[in-house]
Amino acid sequence: MEPELKPLATGIIIFVAILGVYAMIVISAPMIVQDRSNQSVGEIFGSKVIGQSFVATENGINRIDVKLATYNRMNTGNVIFYLREADSTEDSVMITVQAKQIHDNAFHAFRFSPIPESKKKSYVFSIQSPGSAPGNAITLWYETDDVYPGGTALVNNTPIQGDLCFKAYSNASKLDVSFFIQKFFKDTVFALSYIVLLVAIVFGIIWLQLREKSG
Amino acid sequence: METNNARLSTLIKIARYPVNFIPKAYRQSSVLHSLSKWFLVGLLIRVIFMPFAFHGDLISTYPRSYLLVFDGYLRYGNPHESFQALTLWIFSHVIPIQELLVWSGSVTVPDSFMLSVLKNTYIFRTVFLLKLPYLFFDILICLLLLYIFQTEVENGLRAFKFWILNPIIIFAVYIFGRYEVIPIFFILLCIYLLKENHLYFAAISLGIAIWSRYYALLFLPLFLIFYCRSWMEKVKIVAITVIPLLMYNAITYYYSGTSASMDFASSQFIDNLLGMNFEIGWIQTLYIFVIAYSFILLYVYYRKKGKNPLGDFTAYSLIVLLLMYATSIFHPQYFAWFIPFLAVFYGYTHDYSLIQLHCLQVVCFAFFTFYWQQALATLMFASIHPALIIPLPSLLHLIDHLYPGLTLLNIVRSVFSAVLLFMIAKIVLIQRSDPT
Numbered sequence: 001m002e003p004e005l006k007p008l009a010t011g012i013i014i015f016v017a018i019l020g021v022y023a024m025i026v027i028s029a030p031m032i033v034q035d036r037s038n039q040s041v042g043e044i045f046g047s048k049v050i051g052q053s054f055v056a057t058e059n060g061i062n063r064i065d066v067k068l069a070t071y072n073r074m075n076t077g078n079v080i081f082y083l084r085e086a087d088s089t090e091d092s093v094m095i096t097v098q099a100k101q102i103h104d105n106a107f108h109a110f111r112f113s114p115i116p117e118s119k120k121k122s123y124v125f126s127i128q129s130p131g132s133a134p135g136n137a138i139t140l141w142y143e144t145d146d147v148y149p150g151g152t153a154l155v156n157n158t159p160i161q162g163d164l165c166f167k168a169y170s171n172a173s174k175l176d177v178s179f180f181i182q183k184f185f186k187d188t189v190f191a192l193s194y195i196v197l198l199v200a201i202v203f204g205i206i207w208l209q210l211r212e213k214s215g
Numbered sequence: 216m217e218t219n220n221a222r223l224s225t226l227i228k229i230a231r232y233p234v235n236f237i238p239k240a241y242r243q244s245s246v247l248h249s250l251s252k253w254f255l256v257g258l259l260i261r262v263i264f265m266p267f268a269f270h271g272d273l274i275s276t277y278p279r280s281y282l283l284v285f286d287g288y289l290r291y292g293n294p295h296e297s298f299q300a301l302t303l304w305i306f307s308h309v310i311p312i313q314e315l316l317v318w319s320g321s322v323t324v325p326d327s328f329m330l331s332v333l334k335n336t337y338i339f340r341t342v343f344l345l346k347l348p349y350l351f352f353d354i355l356i357c358l359l360l361l362y363i364f365q366t367e368v369e370n371g372l373r374a375f376k377f378w379i380l381n382p383i384i385i386f387a388v389y390i391f392g393r394y395e396v397i398p399i400f401f402i403l404l405c406i407y408l409l410k411e412n413h414l415y416f417a418a419i420s421l422g423i424a425i426w427s428r429y430y431a432l433l434f435l436p437l438f439l440i441f442y443c444r445s446w447m448e449k450v451k452i453v454a455i456t457v458i459p460l461l462m463y464n465a466i467t468y469y470y471s472g473t474s475a476s477m478d479f480a481s482s483q484f485i486d487n488l489l490g491m492n493f494e495i496g497w498i499q500t501l502y503i504f505v506i507a508y509s510f511i512l513l514y515v516y517y518r519k520k521g522k523n524p525l526g527d528f529t530a531y532s533l534i535v536l537l538l539m540y541a542t543s544i545f546h547p548q549y550f551a552w553f554i555p556f557l558a559v560f561y562g563y564t565h566d567y568s569l570i571q572l573h574c575l576q577v578v579c580f581a582f583f584t585f586y587w588q589q590a591l592a593t594l595m596f597a598s599i600h601p602a603l604i605i606p607l608p609s610l611l612h613l614i615d616h617l618y619p620g621l622t623l624l625n626i627v628r629s630v631f632s633a634v635l636l637f638m639i640a641k642i643v644l645i646q647r648s649d650p651t
Contacts, residue, residue: 003570004376008260010574011382014581022593022607180599183336190340194266201259208252212245 026175030065030167031058034148037141037165040069041155044129045077045137051126052163053086053151056118058170064125065107067141067165075099077132081110086122099129099138107167114171124154125166141165236358238365246368250375254357257379261353264389265346266339268595271329272548273392277303277345289470292463294401294427295394302348333601342392342598349388352396356555359403363410364562374562378554382577387551390595395551398428403555405438410525414442418455426459429484430552433539434532436512441524441531487544504542511535529559530646534639541635547584547591564645572638579631585610585624 001009032054041050064083076099083093093112102108110125129137141164142153148163185191234242241250279291280299285307291300332338360378364371378384387395401424408417421438424431435456443449464474491503515531533556540550561569584591588609597604614620 002376003567004373004380006570007377007573007577008380008382010577011385011581014578018581018592018610021610021613025607025613026603179603183600184339186336187340190266190337190343194262194339194343197262198259201255201262205252205255205259208248208255212248212252 023175030169031056031061031172032148032150032166032168034143034163034166035067036143036145036147036163037067038143038145039141040139041142041153041164043071043132043134043137043139044079044127045132045134046130047128047156049126049128049154049156050140050164051082051124051154051157052166053122053124053154053159054148054166054168055120055122055150056115056168056170057120058172059116059119060114060171061118061123061168062114062171063109063111063169065109065167065169066125066127068102068106068108069139069141070099070102070104071139072104073136075102075132075136075138077129077136079127079129079132079138081125081127083110083112083123083125086124099132102138105141107165118170119172122151124151126154126157238361238371240366240368241361241371243368246372249372250361253376253379260380260385261350261389264385265350266343267599268390269342269346269392269598270590270595273342273345274329274332276394290467290473292467294423295397298348298352298397299345299394302345306344330601333598338598346389346392349392349394349396352400353384353388356396356400356403359400359407360555360558360562363403363407363559367562370562370565373565374558377558377561381554381558383550383580384554387548391548391591393548393551395428395548398424398431399552399555401427402431402434403559405434406525406529406555406559409438409442409528414448414452415455417442418452419459422456422459425456426463428552429482430536430539430549433508433535434528437515437528437531437535440512440516441520441528488539490544491542504539507538507542508535511538523563526560526563527646529556529563530642532556533560534642537635537639537642541632541639547580547587550580560642566641566645568641569638572634572641575634576631576638579627579634582624582627583631585614585620588612 044050064081066081068079079097079099079102081093081095081097082091084091092115093110095110095112097108097110127140132138142162143165144162146152146161146163151163152159153162153164154160234247237250241247276296277299279288280296280303282288283291283296284300284304335341357375357379360374361371364374384396387393401420405417405420405424408414408420418438421431421434425435435453438456439449439452443452468474488504489502492500493503494500511531511534515527520527533553536553536556539545540553557569557573588611589605589607592610593604593607611620611624614623
């Protein structure tokens with residue numbers, strides 16, 4: 001490599017590395033984040049069902065993280081996670097985890113197969129632990145203020161004020177370039193002139209490179 | 216068939232027309248190919264960034280040029296503001312760019328206005344066109360570099376490639392979107408005129424550079440030391456150098472009752488230079504940059520003069536700037552100031568270690584920009600997709616998850632200063648071993 005190219009190569013490596021970091025952040029970013037909480041919903045056992053409604057902002061919803069707590073003890077029952085469309089009585093997802101696998105005051109990820117046409121649809125997820133008993137049950141973190149406008153917390157399927165602490169993810173590519181392409185081509189005259197200019201420069205470089213090689 | 220050949224020949228003549236502007240020594244086929252290829256590579260990188268990246272400063276400096284050209288505010292008649300004003304005047308007749316420049320702030324652009332700018336349909340076209348005068352001066356700088364090495368083709372090509380492919384210039388001018396190439400052009404013009412022994416014109420050119428950016432004033436004492444033999448000549452050069460700034464201040468004083476440069480002594484630039492200091496007791500403070508700068512001036516005044524005053528002027532101007540970066544707070548775009556000197560010095564010396572050190576500087580500089588958080592990273596590209604990019608965290612914030620971000624940046628900043636100081640030592644050694 002010619003010495004004068006090395007600072008440029010260094011600059012390009014740094015630029016690409018920073019771009020990569022941001023691409024990772026964008027790709028792994030949740031579509032909904034409600035991370036505020038100020039109290040727990042109390043122990044979940046028997047027929048008690050705690051849920052949260054929300055509206056998916058992307059297609060391909062595939063993961064919901066819920067902030068759970070164990071009261072700093074090892075609980076032994078099973079915890080069941082359900083997901084259904086808000087206007088349906090049938091669950092699309094049911095996941096069972098052992099309560100002993102749950103960490104205290106941490107988000108637990110419930111992963112499932114992506115739901116393709118989820119965008120703009122209302123969903124409800126709920127958590128139940130019928131086999132648990134007082135003193136041997138987990139709980140969920142909850143924010144008493146209504147901080148998430150797209151839905152609400154539910155106790156035994158009845159809406160209450162406030163929201164559970166949760167994050168929802170989708171597998172939709174957040175690096176979607178369609179917004180940029182639409183914006184760029186709105187100014188058609190500039191977009192076309194710019195592309196022609198780029199093509200002309202690239203053509204010039206290739207032509208000169210070929211001439212240089214052929215001597 | 217003959218008509219086609221005639222057309223082709225006319226096209227080739229038109230395409231080759233810019234060749235008339237470069238020095239004759241570079242018109243030889245193989246040199247010309249190499250020159251053209253690297254020029255196009257540099258141009259391609261510049262053009263790629265031109266419409267899609269800019270700092271809020273681009274939108275906050277152009278309104279001053281807007282006020283100059285459309286409302287007659289002579290206070291905004293600096294060289295860079297005047298050239299920007301000319302750009303606005305030319306483009307205002309064919310495209311709707313003024314609407315993006317009318318806002319009611321005085322220094323910084325309000326967030327609400329910035330958001331409306333980012334969402335504007337014509338934002339890419341506007342930013343591209345606003346940077347065109349910078350590209351114009353950038354190309355003039357390329358030409359000047361070739362003229363400085365008019366007969367030394369190898370050296371000239373080296374300096375040219377260093378400039379056209381330099382990531383700091385690409386960042387400062389085409390990503391950040393600052394006018395640094397305008398004062399740089401006048402400084403390089405000064406160097407070229409010095410080479411041609413046109414001392415008075417060189418002094419005027421330096422004067423215009425000072426008028427545009429005060430930092431150029433740092434080179435005036437070096438000009439006097441290396442090029443003026445008698446005190447009378449020194450007085451003449453100082454007088455000629457300050458003429459542009461004096462005239463400008465006289466005009467602004469006549470029209471508005473205040474001089475445009477009255478705030479120089481209390482400007483942030485001076486505060487930054489005096490930033491590294493320590494108190495020695497009572498009410499006395501020592502300023503590190505002032506001590507080191509004075510030391511350099513005394514050193515060059517008393518050392519044996521080399522056979523190449525241009526090489527000396529370039530080398531010690533470069534040293535002064537490196538010293539400034541090493542010991543003072545500086546805005547990221549200021550880092551472009553030393554690139555033309557390094558290009559010329561590297562062209563003369565061919566010292567590969569300068570390139571290695573410069574690569575280290577590029578790495579440190581990238582970290583250095585993290586101090587400005589989102590403003591110098593994500594937000595510069597926000598026009599591409601505001602809703603996606605604006606909420607992204609800063610790199611400093613991300614580093615904070617692993618290690619205290621500010622501590623890490625300060626460690627890198629210290630290494631950065633060490634690299635800058637080492638380059639000074641390297642340049643002094645090169646100058647001592649090879650005074651030509």
